Amino acid sequence: EIVMTQSPATLSVSPGERATLSCRASQNLGGLAWYQQSPGQAPRLLIYGASARASGIPARFSGSGSGTDFTLTISSLQSEDFAVYYCQQYDNWPWTFGQGTKVEIK
Amino acid sequence: EVQLVESGGGLVQPGGSLRLSCVASGLRFDYYWMSWVRQPPGKGLEWVANINEDGSEKNHVDSVKGRFTISRDNAKNSVYLQMNSLRVEDTAVYYCARDKAAAGAWGQGTLVIVSS
Numbered sequence: 001e002i003v004m005t006q007s008p009a010t011l012s013v014s015p016g017e018r019a020t021l022s023c024r025a026s027q028n029l030g031g032l033a034w035y036q037q038s039p040g041q042a043p044r045l046l047i048y049g050a051s052a053r054a055s056g057i058p059a060r061f062s063g064s065g066s067g068t069d070f071t072l073t074i075s076s077l078q079s080e081d082f083a084v085y086y087c088q089q090y091d092n093w094p095w096t097f098g099q100g101t102k103v104e105i106k
Numbered sequence: 107e108v109q110l111v112e113s114g115g116g117l118v119q120p121g122g123s124l125r126l127s128c129v130a131s132g133l134r135f136d137y138y139w140m141s142w143v144r145q146p147p148g149k150g151l152e153w154v155a156n157i158n159e160d161g162s163e164k165n166h167v168d169s170v171k172g173r174f175t176i177s178r179d180n181a182k183n184s185v186y187l188q189m190n191s192l193r194v195e196d197t198a199v200y201y202c203a204r205d206k207a208a209a210g211a212w213g214q215g216t217l218v219i220v221s222s
Contacts, residue, residue, distance in 0.1 A: 031207060031208070033207070033208035033209075035151075041214075042201055042212035042213065042214055042215060043143075043151065043201075043209075043212055044212070045208055045209060045210050048208035048210075049208075054208075054210060055210070086150065086151055088151070088153075088208070090206075090207030090208060093165050094153055094165070094167040094168070095153040095207060096153070097150055097151040097152070097153070098150075099150050100150050
């Protein structure tokens, strides 16, 4: 099973600032997605294929990386972006998620 | 607009069974893989199972293999999760999701509590 490790566990950022979230896989990946989950809500797909934005996702969200190291960048944090973010691999079954990064207001 | 609505959750004793259902609307249901993903209270996400467009291919995570079974009925735009031999550690919100891998649509979830 591929192990996904996200860092940091919590990121404190001021509105309007840039946030950079990291995700590392235990082996090289061909498929990686990022999700956002707000309190009491279902996850929402942000990025698939490591860097492709899902339908309706604002351009301030961008994904990058390959192999084992991936990054989600939020260029200018809006109030609705304070949430938990998960990376997920879909290279080898079972698909697995990272433990999440909580982005909180500084 | 895609809508996925789960039902069937509740309180069950260890060793018991539940059948979760998910009805989909706003999409051509038989064009898509469907999945179940769960989240224990206050914890992260686990992809439990997925099923292909005609139900001929299924995958289950090892922790539920032999106890849970995913199925679908395309005539009813529905996907199911039959859960047998439930354990305390199966307690979670269970989400129905569209797609095989990068899930582009999710339901609001149904809570399953396994407790004596």
